[in-house]
Amino acid sequence: MSLEPARRPTLSTEVLGTLRRQITAGEWPVGTRIPPEPELMRQLQVARGTVREAVRALAHAGLLEVRQGDGTYVRATSELSGAVQRLYADQxxxxxxxxxxxxxxxxxxxxxxxxxxxxxxxxxxxxxRRAEAWTAKDFEGWLAADWEFHTRIVDAAGNALLAELYRNLAEPLRASMSEFWELPGFDGADPAGHEDLVAALRGRDPAAAARQADANINATAEWRGFAG
Incomplete structure (x- = not known):
């Protein structure tokens, strides 16, 4: 059985891989604008058409968003995350x-x-930190601490695939919480539910921990008006 000769990847594919690594490694965080075309051409030592082809492919994959007259921004850190954001853009x-x-x-x-x-x-x-941020009316700090709390629990589960899947929901989930600060009666400093979950973890009670996690999601659904 003969083998076909190995083929070198095209230049645009190499550039695409380089840009993708910048994004997935967090060198260009979500929401930031990537360098303009002339700068990318200079750094990568390639022609404008090669840069545009790579950017177009990454935009199609959902990792980048091209805003006419403004620039190109990082939208997601993986194809799965980008797909989730496209499907649930209405949050x-x-x-x-x-x-x-x-x-x-x-x-x-x-x-x-x-x-x-x-x-x-x-x-x-x-x-x-979550409670302190809420008291200080630092919503970005509160949101960061709240998301950290949930991702720490996922990491503590010790399942790398579960953690990867969860992180792909990060941006749409964080975006869906952006309006909580304005909801009447919502108290982001209230530890109820979260502290109960930690107590279940300390008690080494898997069933109670799972029930409390589910109760926390139900409470979020009620605040967003999804329950019914």
């Missing part, structure tokens, strides 16, 4: 919360037996 889908509930429930169940004392201490510290 108002029960399906997104249902998937989040499935992932967080399983993560809490696993973390109840796998979380270390260091994990539990970090979760408590994160909740303290």
């Amino acid at each position: 108002a889908s029960t399906e997104l919360l249902e998937v989040r509930a499935a992932l967080e429930g399983q993560a809490a169940h696993l973390a109840a037996t796998r979380a270390t004392d260091k994990d539990l201490a970090a979760l408590t510290a994160t909740l303290e």
Whole structure:
């Protein structure tokens, strides 16, 4: 059986790979504008058409967003995350919360037996920062701490694939919470639910941890008006 000669990737494919690595490594964070074409051409030592072809492919994959007259911005750090954002751009889908509930429930169940004392201490510290940010009316700080709390639980589950899937929901989930600051009666400093979840983890009770994670998602659904 003969083998076909190995083929070198095209220049545009190499440039695409370089840009993609910049994005996935976080060198260009989500929401930031990437260097303009002339700068990319200079750094990569390629022609304008090669840069445009690579950017076009990454935009089609959902990693970049080209804004006419403004520039090109990082939209997502993976193709899956970009696809989720395209599907749920309205930020108002029960399906997104249902998937989040499935992932967080399983993560809490696993973390109840796998979380270390260091994990539990970090979760408590994160909740303290969350409450402090809310009191200081620092919504970005509150949102960052809240998201960190949930991702720490997912990480404590000790399942790399579960963590990767969860992080691909990061941007649409964070965006869906952007309006919470204005909701009447919403108290982002209230530790109820979150502290109960940590207590279940400390008690090494997988069933209770999963139930509390589910209850937290249901509470979010009610605030967003999804329950019914």
